[in-house]
Amino acid sequence: MSKVRILGTGVATMDIYPDQGRMYPGGNEYNVSCNAVFRDAEAGFLGVFADDQAGKLLEDTLKDMGVDTSMSHHEKGSSGYSLVRLKEDGDRVFLDWNQRGVTDLHPISFTDEELDYIRTFDVISMGRLACVPPEMVKRLHERDGISICYDFHAAFTHDDIDAIAPHVKYGFFSCSHLSEDKIHEVLKKTVDLGCSIAIGTRGCDPVIAYDGEQFYRHEVVPVESTDALGAGDSFIGAFLADYLSDSDSETPHAERVKRALAAAADHAATVVVKEGSIGIGFDFDPPKLTEVINIGH
Secondary structure, X not given: OOOOEEEEEOOOEEEEEOOOXXXXXXXXXXXXXXXXXXXXXXXXXXXXXXXXXXXXXXXHHHHHHOOEOOOOEEEOOOOEEEEEEEOOOOOEXXXXXXXXXXXHHOOOOOOHHHHHHHOOOOEEEEEOOOOOOHHHHHHHHHOOOOOEEXXXXXXXXXXXXXXXXXXXXXXXXXXXXXXXXXXHHHHHHHHHOOOOEEEEEEOOEEEEEEOOOOEEEEOOOOOOOOOOOOHHHHHHHHHHHHHHXXXXXXOOHHHHHHHHHHHHXXXXXXXXXXXXXXXXXXXXOHHHHHHOOOOOO
């Protein structure tokens, strides 16, 4: 049986912890691709890498993991980065981030060649930080027939849902700030507009999902977190890999959803006990940060 194929498109980011002198490859869709590989899927990443040291580390890390980067772009400029401080409970605080990185300045345009490449995957994962405007999401769905997973993150609005939900198959939301009633409302609206499955993650609280037939609730696995960075991305990658691996079976749909939620929760618990978003990091000298990232660009 062929493996599930998952493509991430978005920002490759270096998460930099100045207090530790450590930096970790990451970025939302970057992490989804990595976690798909962790779950025995085939994965690719369609993004933009800068010509700085961080850009090389970001791409080489993917290649070493077996993630295909053959269609990614390379541009002069600065890699995406965020400056992070880790709290005692494993949660993180973002101190600063680069809003003029190569992905922001040279976003993927989805050429015919890129679309042919995308169609070799079962799903493409993107989110609100991936520099893919809603009109492009609509085009990919309506004109090109691409199956899309979309991460709305936490700062979504009802206008975002109206514009994007009709064109995506899987919708994910960060919902720790919402009541359960509000989460139900958001997930139901998303599916009513055309999305097949909508899922709200809530940190340490149970995950809630809706598929148009019923709401699902799954407890997270209690662990002592080392670094919660990338936890939501790991959940997305694992859910997609597990759910899609069952697509040719006779397993009832509700059972597929429950199993995928359980697999994703189990996997996320293995990620938050690692350093960084995928457990891979590099030492650096904080005063020499400009030697790692072309911040001047």
